[in-house]
Every structure is written in structure tokens, then in C-alpha cells.
Amino acid sequence: MATVEFPQIIERGCGLDVHRDTVVASIAGIGIQEETQTFSTFTTDLEQLIGWLQNHGVTHVAMESTGVYWKPVYYILEGYFELLVVNARHIKNVPGHKTDKKDSEWIVKLLLSGLLKSSFVPEVTVRFIRTLFRHRKKFINQRSRAKNRLQNILEDANIKLSSVVSDVFSKTGVAIIEQLLAGVADPWQLANQARGSLVRKKEELAKSLHGRFSEQHRFMLRMLMNSILDQNRSIEEVExxxxxxxxxxxQELELLQTIPGISRIAAVGIISEIGVDMDQFVSAKHLASWAGVCPGNNESAGKKMSSRVTQGNKYLKTILIEAAWASSHTLNTYLSFRYYSISKRRGKKKAAMAIGHDILNAAYHILRDKTPYREPRLRQDIIEQRRKSELERLERRIQKLKTLASN
Known part of the structure; x- marks a missing residue:
């Protein structure tokens, strides 16, 4: 079987097969002999890699986006060469005996032929914003887990605070927890910490606070409260x-906040993931595909198999879905009407994904053109449909209340 030869576009290049401890580098091109060397991932060894590539006149370097291992290599080589970080699925080699050397040689072969497309890597400031924003999300998740464990401790002591208080960590809930930590066990004394509307529920609150709260429960409660306070401080520092x-x-943050459902922190999250330079993306459709919020296309023999969204950027996707839920509760906006229309036909989750797609599409054009969000003209039939459905819902509610009153 004849070997397929690709036309050469780049004069001299290098393909890197990156691992945790080593980097396998293969060079090829016009006027140099094909060669492969292995370098350690220590900084001094990567600096030797830079010198070796410069001595051979290499101008372009390509590597797979392997976990997090490509990042330090990219940061050290940045500024010396034209770097391409490539999706591993786009450079999959033909089946056969697989070695690190063959992988790097295949990467440089594709690179020289111009067949590789670089993934989006933001500039330094946006990279740091991205790191901090993702850590903020992790701190929030850790705090949520600690709060859930704390409520489990209260349940273990048969303290039914969550049955009466909608939020255990409201002012009333925190005040009661502080009293428990201080050694107060009398239910009525604890119930006197009630604030706001809970003052009218003191009797029910006191009943829910009558449990078997032991010293072991107090010890665990104190540990979890300290953990929650630490997470609060970390989140505040990051913000x-x-x-x-x-x-x-x-300017970009203010423009993004003109989109219904986009708060300041959501706008920061969007910028942390896609930056502010939309020239990095071919089009809004390309950005949506990269983010994983557009429908997939799996077709075989003329039959459509699936239209599930792709994996994409899970962090950006989460931000967009949260913004979609927020926009669905806005009044008389295109996004809320569109959410309502889709959710009736496809369900709430698919509607949220579609609205997230719309929000990202709007963000792309806003950042590209530096113009605020303009509300599309709402179709009158959508408005009438929403009004009719709302009236029907209220009528059903009235009938239900009448039935309860008669019983």
C-alpha cells in the first residue's frame, strides 16, 4: 500500500508528545534531518529544548492538550515559537504499534502539512482570571458540601431546623447554630433567636429544636462551621x-450585563473563558461548538441518529445554563418568551441549553462589535400564547383554592 504524502506548508516544525515527566520532541522540515529527542519537564530541561529547536531553525511547535501537563510546557515555550495546542481527537494516528516517538513524528508531519488547527488559549491576564474564577467555583462547591454535612449532623441529633427554616444558613439559622455551639440546649431559648417572619413560628421552631444534641454533635458542628467560614474568606479573597x-x-463587563439574566459575576465568568478578542473564533457558530452548547450532528445512511450537544467547555457551559435559568425569570424579554416556548415542546433542560446558546451568540456579537444587547422584536403570537397560558394557570390555581376552602 502506497504511503500518502501531504504537501508541505510550514518550512520547519516540531511535534511534542507531552507527559508528566518527559516531553518527546520530533523535528522535521526543509534543510534539517528528522530527529527525535526526549527532554525532562523540569524548567532547565525545557529551556534546553528551546535552544535545541532554535539551533535547527524551528518556527512552529505543535502539542496535544494532554490533561494539565501541556500548560507549563506551553508557558515556557510561549514567545519563542508559533505554538499550536491541538485537540487529541483531531490528531489520532492510524491503528498500529503506538510509541511516544511515533506520536511526536505524526504530530510534526501533520503540522508541516498545515493540517492542524490550534485550540483557543487566552492571553496571560485572562488565563489568570480563568484560574481564579474556576477556583472560586470549587470553593463554592466545597462550602456547599460542608453545609450539607452540617445539616446531616443536625438531623443526626434530631434537630429539625430545616423543616421550619427555609434556609438553615439564614440569620435565624446561623444564630441558632451559634447558640448550640455555645452550649445552649433549651428549645425556647434557641427559638428566641428567630428573625423576621419566623417570629410568628416560635412555637413550631421550639418544637423542631427539641432533640438529642450531644457533645459529639457539638464537636462536629464546630469543625464544619469553621470550614464554612474558611471557605467564605477564601471566596471573598478570590472575588x-x-x-x-x-x-x-x-466596558466589556457592562456590555455583557445588558443581556437579560447576566449578572456581573456571570459576565466575569464568560470573559474568563473566552476572553474579549473574538478574532480567536471564526464565527459565533464556531464559538458555540467550542463551548458545547450547539446541537450535534450524528447522521448515517441518511438517518439522523442523535443531536446531543458536544462536550465542549464544561465551565463555560455551566455559566451559560445558570444565566439561562436567570433569564427565564425576566419579565417580557425575548429570552424568557423563547425559553417558555421551547420548554413547552422540549422540556425545561433543553430549553435552558437553547437559551444558553442564544446568550453565548449575543455575547460573541457584543464583544466583537462593542455594542450593547438589543432586544429582538417579540412576536405577538408568542406574547398572546404566554398570556393565555398564564391565565389558564391562574384559573386552575383559583379552582384548587376554592376546592380546599370548601373542604
Whole structure:
């Protein structure tokens, strides 16, 4: 079987097969002999890699986006060469005996032929904003887990605070927990910490606070409260640092917040994932595909098999879905009407994904053109349909209340 030869587009290049401890580098091109060397991932060894590539006149370097291992290599080589970080699925080699050397040689072969497409890697400031924003999300998740464990401890002591208080960590809930930590066990004394509308529920609150709260429960409660306070401090520090870093992007943040459902923190999250330079993406459709919020296309023999969304950027996808839920509760906006229309036919989850797609599409054009969000003209039939459905819902509610009153 004849070997397929690709036309050469790049004069001299290097393919890197990156691992945790080693980097296998293969060079090829016009006027140099094909060669492969292995370098350690220590900084001094990567600097030797830079010198070796420069001595051979290499101008372009390509590597797979392997976990997090490509990042330090990219950061050290950045500024010396034209770097391409490529999706591993796009450079899959033909089946056969697989070695690190063959992988790097295949990468450089595709690179020289111009067949590789670089993934989006933001500039340094946006990279740091992205790191901080993702850590903020992790701190919030850790705090949520600690709060769930704390409520489990209260349930273990048969303290039914969550049955009466909608939020255990409201002012009333926190005050009661502090009293428990201080050694107060009398249910009525604990119930006296009630605030707001809970004052009218003191009797029910006192009943829910009558349990078997032991010293072991107090010990665990104190540990979990300390953990929650630590997470609160970490989140506050991260948010303060984010405020300092996003000051150069105040214009873009204000423009993004003109989209219904987009808060300031959501706007920061969007910029942390896609930056502010939309020239990095071919079109809004390309950005949506990269983010994983557009329908897939799996077709065989003329039959459509699936239209599930692709994996994409899970962090950006989460931000967009949260913004979609928020926009669905806005009044008389295109996004809320569109959410309502889709959810009736396809369900709420698919509607949220579709609205997330719309929000990202709007964000792309807003950041590209530096113009605020313009509300599309709402179709009158959608407005009438929403009004009719709302009236029907209220009528059903009235009938239900009448039935309960008669019983």
C-alpha cells in the first residue's frame, strides 16, 4: 500500500508528545534531518529544548492538550515559537504499534502539512482570571458540601431546623447554630433567636429544636462551621482579586450585563473563558461548538441518529445554563418568551441549553462589535400564547383554592 504524502506548508516544525515527566520532541522540515529527542519537564530541561529547536531553525511547535501537563510546557515555550495546542481527537494516528516517538513524528508531519488547527488559549491576564474564577467555583462547591454535612449532623441529633427554616444558613439559622455551639440546649431559648417572619413560628421552631444534641454533635458542628467560614474568606479573597484583574475589561463587563439574566459575576465568568478578542473564533457558530452548547450532528445512511450537544467547555457551559435559568425569570424579554416556548415542546433542560446558546451568540456579537444587547422584536403570537397560558394557570390555581376552602 502506497504511503500518502501531504504537501508541505510550514518550512520547519516540531511535534511534542507531552507527559508528566518527559516531553518527546520530533523535528522535521526543509534543510534539517528528522530527529527525535526526549527532554525532562523540569524548567532547565525545557529551556534546553528551546535552544535545541532554535539551533535547527524551528518556527512552529505543535502539542496535544494532554490533561494539565501541556500548560507549563506551553508557558515556557510561549514567545519563542508559533505554538499550536491541538485537540487529541483531531490528531489520532492510524491503528498500529503506538510509541511516544511515533506520536511526536505524526504530530510534526501533520503540522508541516498545515493540517492542524490550534485550540483557543487566552492571553496571560485572562488565563489568570480563568484560574481564579474556576477556583472560586470549587470553593463554592466545597462550602456547599460542608453545609450539607452540617445539616446531616443536625438531623443526626434530631434537630429539625430545616423543616421550619427555609434556609438553615439564614440569620435565624446561623444564630441558632451559634447558640448550640455555645452550649445552649433549651428549645425556647434557641427559638428566641428567630428573625423576621419566623417570629410568628416560635412555637413550631421550639418544637423542631427539641432533640438529642450531644457533645459529639457539638464537636462536629464546630469543625464544619469553621470550614464554612474558611471557605467564605477564601471566596471573598478570590472575588476581591478578580475585581482588581477585570478593571481593564469594565466596558466589556457592562456590555455583557445588558443581556437579560447576566449578572456581573456571570459576565466575569464568560470573559474568563473566552476572553474579549473574538478574532480567536471564526464565527459565533464556531464559538458555540467550542463551548458545547450547539446541537450535534450524528447522521448515517441518511438517518439522523442523535443531536446531543458536544462536550465542549464544561465551565463555560455551566455559566451559560445558570444565566439561562436567570433569564427565564425576566419579565417580557425575548429570552424568557423563547425559553417558555421551547420548554413547552422540549422540556425545561433543553430549553435552558437553547437559551444558553442564544446568550453565548449575543455575547460573541457584543464583544466583537462593542455594542450593547438589543432586544429582538417579540412576536405577538408568542406574547398572546404566554398570556393565555398564564391565565389558564391562574384559573386552575383559583379552582384548587376554592376546592380546599370548601373542604
Amino acid at each position: 476581591n482579586k478578580l475585581d482588581d484583574l477585570v478593571r481593564p475589561f469594565e
